[in-house]
Amino acid sequence: MARTEPTLNPPSRAEMRPLEPIPVFAPCTGIDTIKHVTDAFDVGWLGMGATTKEFEERIAAFLELENRYVVATNTGTSALHLALLVAGIGPGDEVITPSFNYVADHQAIHAAGAEVVMCDVRDDNRGIDVAKAEALISERTKAIVPLHFAGIPCDQAGVYELARKYKLRVIEDAMHGFGTRIEGKRIGSYGDIACFSFDPVKIVTSIDGGCVIVNDPGDVERLRHYRFLGVDRETAERYKNQRAWEYDVVSEGFRYHLTNILASVGVSQIKRVEEFIRSRVEVCRRYNAAFGSVAGLRIPESDFTDVSPFIYSLRVEGGKREALIEHMKARNVAAGIHFVPVHKHAYFADARRGDMGVTDRVVEESLTIPLHSNMRPDFVERTIEAILSFYR
Numbered sequence: 001m002a003r004t005e006p007t008l009n010p011p012s013r014a015e016m017r018p019l020e021p022i023p024v025f026a027p028c029t030g031i032d033t034i035k036h037v038t039d040a041f042d043v044g045w046l047g048m049g050a051t052t053k054e055f056e057e058r059i060a061a062f063l064e065l066e067n068r069y070v071v072a073t074n075t076g077t078s079a080l081h082l083a084l085l086v087a088g089i090g091p092g093d094e095v096i097t098p099s100f101n102y103v104a105d106h107q108a109i110h111a112a113g114a115e116v117v118m119c120d121v122r123d124d125n126r127g128i129d130v131a132k133a134e135a136l137i138s139e140r141t142k143a144i145v146p147l148h149f150a151g152i153p154c155d156q157a158g159v160y161e162l163a164r165k166y167k168l169r170v171i172e173d174a175m176h177g178f179g180t181r182i183e184g185k186r187i188g189s190y191g192d193i194a195c196f197s198f199d200p201v202k203i204v205t206s207i208d209g210g211c212v213i214v215n216d217p218g219d220v221e222r223l224r225h226y227r228f229l230g231v232d233r234e235t236a237e238r239y240k241n242q243r244a245w246e247y248d249v250v251s252e253g254f255r256y257h258l259t260n261i262l263a264s265v266g267v268s269q270i271k272r273v274e275e276f277i278r279s280r281v282e283v284c285r286r287y288n289a290a291f292g293s294v295a296g297l298r299i300p301e302s303d304f305t306d307v308s309p310f311i312y313s314l315r316v317e318g319g320k321r322e323a324l325i326e327h328m329k330a331r332n333v334a335a336g337i338h339f340v341p342v343h344k345h346a347y348f349a350d351a352r353r354g355d356m357g358v359t360d361r362v363v364e365e366s367l368t369i370p371l372h373s374n375m376r377p378d379f380v381e382r383t384i385e386a387i388l389s390f391y392r
């Protein structure tokens, strides 16, 4: 029988295996999360309750709130909706927000009965362009909803100056920046209203969840009513894992509360939030160093000091984004797109808006690459290689 010659340098088994896919997002949950959830089940109170309260207290402590208050909700979108209502926004009002934003904001404005007015963003931080926002202000403008895109601060000082000048409410969409500091203070710890999301891909997740931060204890009460069908005593009783059998209904209301079980996931996560942020900042800095000198790529204009990065978003110039996505896909590295601009969506196509010169370019260039809390070093290096090899 003829013997087959062994080949020189046969591929190793590792080399023959397809490369493990690298997703854009990956949750960082572990046995700690499971333990919190099983403990919450053991209490036997699944709905809104004492763990919801604990999560709110931990959010307040993390954000270093003083004389400001947290109301947890079932999503970031419902947090925005309630924030608009408590700010007194309603039918006949206009609210300015960037088109370069997630449609949750626009839907929340609609749900409050107000009209969306879409504004352009700046080229540097992809946050709202305050000068262009000013040009959009009308008699009916009541509020402005800026986004801190990717966790990097927008021109917050400019937004508040504009708000003071025209007596507007500010509802900060801080969904991407849970923990980001501006001049040493965490977003949400000062200013008007701020909203956060704890959805499945955020730095801290409660599977789904969100919160509103307000200055006035009276607003807390109103938010609690809105959150739970307008019922007056619901929060106080449920925070003791009890029900109010006698109650009044004092306002309009929704079922926007956060349950104990989901809050227990949030508690497990927020206990580790500093570790999560630190690890993400390290990866962002590694990405900045790897891509900073590549012609045709623009890195975020941040060294990530004081930034709590939800995503890492590159700018791919020269119309090459789709080709780069394909190149990455072939190496099993996923990429995401933030955002499809809202003025391009059918439902919002007729909303009043200003010039979208920067938005229209930014949305063609922005590319979200994988970023996880405690991201595997081999994932980081493979992501870098998948991108650098495109430019070689």
Ligand SMILES: Cc1ncc(COP(=O)(O)O)c(C=O)c1O
Binding pocket: 075, 076, 077, 078, 101, 102, 104, 105, 147, 173, 175, 176, 196, 197, 198, 199, 209, 210
């Ligand atoms: C900028 C922005 N705003 C609002 C939301 C809505 O948050 P949620 O998904 O918790 O409803 C998101 C969620 O991805 C977001 O990214």
